[in-house]
Amino acid sequence: MVVKKRLESNTKPRIAFGDSYTYVQGTHGHQNYSFVGDAFDFAFDEQTLLSNKIVQNQTATAEGGPNWVEYLTNCGVKPGLTSPRTCKKQLWDFAFAGSDISTEYEKQTTAPPLHHNFTVSLVNQTLQFKDYAHNPLSKFLAPKDSLIAIWIGINDINDSSKYSVDFPTFYKNLTTTLFTSVNDLYTLGYRSFLFMNLPPSRPNTRKPSLELAASECNAARLFEQEKSGAEVRVFDAHAHLSEILDQPAKYGLVNTTAFCAGYDQPDIGENYLSYGCPTPLDTYFWFNSGHMTSHVHRILAEKLQEWLRG
Template structure:
């Protein structure tokens, strides 16, 4: 169990003529921790399309806009990938094309890695495997005219739903997570064949410390399950990094987020154990006390039962940005 003790992984090889990783545009895949709302997306779930609206033409993707408002992410405000790129952070709509570090975000809220292991949350959900397949079939041809693959960072944060949905399965979890992450990297390998060489992955947050899990003596998932998945992710990254001319980075989000929870005062936060019941009300920013919340949302760690506040995402993005520049 080394999630708190293992260093971040820098599995790097020098790429001739490559941009510094911190300056590269981002293509993102994942779940609700990463999804951004798009004008061509499924409301509250995606930037573009869904499982029933899977295909799109060469004009649709470049015309898509990132929406920023209270309901445009799962955090009530910008999330880590928006803060990291400074793309789509301002209220309103933003074209990724207008950003200095472009963000093309194909994450789908509620996604797991593959239906081979866990069922879809909704019949319109696009799994991680299908996000990448969709991108290969419809997105890459368009994006490749905008961003050279060799100068683009692929950012992926996935596994949160997988570990939660499967936490009570009657399986040998280290083997199960090894198979899960093997499928993840097999899917990512499809991006490698398209010429993408720079990859960033984030490990799991401390899901054993969600408000619901804190309230029980038998959390699902528990800390051991989270550690096992994170170990499997690192092992998979090490194998993937053996490919020619590839950069693979695994950021220890788990350790950073535990650090915030253990030292909240350093980050201007007060409540690490619960969330504001009125988090989704339109006037919550100004009138939080009307909903029985003693402090503003920015002073909570948890936005709701499973998601982090936008403030926590900003802190995480700042630490990630500093790490990428290190």
């Protein structure tokens, strides 16, 4: 990708889409799933959006604490409630925990079903944003000065293992569908896009779909070439997370295979020994069977920030 300085600035707001690795809890969101709304509460007005606040507590993300996009913006990191408008680098997060890219792809390829009937897929996240969030936000956040951040595909790959899938077609249609939604954002005036490729999966199989990663990277490169003024970068989250797994002591980690069975207990921070965990939660790579700890998200965000500036 062509590196252009204005892709990263100290004040560029982030508008995020994705799944549980990216979602943040909002006061107007579905508990444990979203910042605002769900599939049954899809529409919202300007007042609902702008009065919404990021919640930060043990259950407000899928990591037991702030996630990568909160660390990247330093928005919503402190415990309690934070209005995105009060952050120097604003974060407006439309990711939905458990989300797939879509429930049906082009050429009639059937995709795995949604995790819940209230889940908002990536396709519908961008539709929801287009219909209800773009106009209110564009009054004080110019689209050309905002960065769109997308981390999606984990659930698509994990769920596909349960079905009979023609994977070359599946990967192609995943990517096509993803960039159809990205193009919708481009038509609204957004020009800066950041994508994260798939992370390793527990227990450290290091086998997310390399084919999907390659397909996404190629599609991103083509999108940048075809769209006037578009700046697109794909961050190799898989490589950076693999490096953390290979050198855990360097990052203060002592356990990279298991997770603490009491991860969801309210007193886990102080009483981890009571739950059979020999070391504190932030010494673990894995928070639970499918998510990394907040500590790992912070490390990843630091690497991403350095990469963006580089």
